[in-house]
Amino acid sequence: MHSVVDFEAIADLKVDGRSRAHGMTMRPAEVDPEAWHSLADTALEANGFLSPGHFLSLTLNTRQARLSRMLVSRGPLGINGLLPLTHAWHVLRLPVPALVxxxxxxxxxxxLLGTSDPVRAAGNLIDAANETGAALIGLGAMTQDGLVAQAFTAALSERGLKPFIRNAHERAGLSAEGDAETYLRGGMGSKKLKELRRLRHRLEDMGPVEFRVARSSAAVQAAIARFLALEASGWKGRRGTAFANDANDAAxxxxxxxxxxxRSQIEICELLVNDAVIASGLVLRSGRSAFFFKTAYDETFERYSPGVQLTVDLTRHLFDDPAIDRADSVAIADHPMIDHVWRERIAVCDFFIPTRKGPAVNLCIAAFDARYRARALAKSLITTTRTRRKPN
Structure with missing residues (x-):
């Protein structure tokens, strides 16, 4: 039987005997939308995936997100911290008192933490989680050395605690400063760029080639329909992992x-030949950051590197946008394509936050570590099996 976490509990943080700020839990749909938008737009570190437009759609259409509850920190000026969490049993089938x-x-x-007293906001969220009965908070793919991690580490230190770091790695990022062409040459090299231009000329032999960005509501809705069809036509569709393979995911x-x-928080970038889309990418925007979320391409054009062509065009587009300073590829470590286009590296990790001292924390960490080992073993077995099946 899995351990119980009381999501209905509410924790008031007392400071010097007075309730200056507090943390609480509520359903995501109960959070004031304008306060949520305001925090997301001005957060200490941007996270477009925790904006209300993105996350509320998740809660409406996916079972795991539907079970989420929001930890909320309030300060003197309103909401200054938001963290949606789900019991580890519901998401990972781990029977431990942890929220993830x-x-x-x-x-x-x-x-999402506000810029005013983020350490206090982080502490409010930790204490609110503790009051639900959770001994540990697990944050997957969190920036490891950013200001938010520093705020939580400081809040933990005030409580005599330390975070646990697992699965630390780096992924590609972009710093949109300077000149795009100089940046691309520095990462890809002149030889690779020359080859891409040659392939572009071959595409132009077939008809007009256009890089197009959908921004308005009407243009985005038309572009997302094209994206869904394009993604479903490729390997993701055959594997069953395209959005269109699942009605809830598509919704x-x-x-x-x-x-x-x-709210102008998404762009859909498309590469077209003869007005037909051969590559498409979803780019979320939050604050001065962009997030290169999903891509799809027409496999009949694979020899022309449509995904790379799109990424290079997107890079130029981001450099030209005065509202964007940086971009996160949200890609796996050592990605075979974007690691050669975007030169910066973003350190991410699974960041575990104990809410208190005691054996329950050790139990939770041991369960997560066992899961990491099991996944690593399964991955190794799959790799070995595939290698053995390859013809000599």
């Missing part, structure tokens, strides 16, 4: 795109 941010389509687990991304477009 590990939902489908959340490739960044950095909580989620369509709803999220609609909500995000209403």
């Amino acid at each position: 941010l590990a939902q489908p389509y959340l490739p960044l687990g950095t909580p 989620y991304i369509s709803g999220a795109s609609r909500a995000l477009a209403s």
Whole structure:
């Protein structure tokens, strides 16, 4: 039987005998939308995946996110911290008193903290989780050395605690400073760029080639429909992992795109030949950051590297956008394509936050470590099996 976490509990943080600020739990749909938008737009670290437009669509359309509850920190000026969590049993089938941010389509687990007294806000969230009965908070793919991690580490230190770091790695990022062409040459090299230009000329032999960005609500809705069809036509569709393979997933991304477009928080970039889309990418925007979320391409054009062509065009587009300073690829470590285009590296990790001292914390960490070992073994067995099946 799995351990019980009381999500209905409410924790008031007392400071010097007075209730200056507090943390609480509530359903995501109960959070004041304008306060949520305001925090997301000005957060200490941007996370477009925790904006209300994106996350509420997840809660409406995916079972795991539907079970989420929001930890909320309030300060003198209103909401200054938000963290959606789900019991580890519901998401990972781990029977331990832990809450996790590990939902489908959340490739960044950095909580939203306000810029005013983020350490206190982090502490409010920790104490609110503790009051639900949780001994540990697990944040998947959180920025490891950012300001939010520093705030939680400081809040833990005040409580005589330390975070646990697991699965630390780096993924590609972009710093959109300077000149795009100089940046691309520095990462890809002149030879590779020359080859891409040659392939571009071959595409132009077939008809007009255009890089197009959908921003308005109407344009985004039309572009997301094209994206769904393009993705389903490729290997993701055959594997069953395309959005269109699952009605709930398709409803989620369509709803999220609609909500995000209403606040100019999404762009859909497309590469077209003869007005037919051969590559498409979903880019979320939050604050001065962009997140290169999903891509799809027409496999009949694979010899022309449509995904790389799209990424290079997107890179130029981001450099030209004065509202964007940086971008996160949200890709796996050592990605074979974007690691050669975007030169910066973003350190991410699974960041575990104990809410108190005691054996329950050790039990939770031991369960997560066992899960990491089991996944590593399964991955090794799959790799070995595939290698043995390859013809000599």
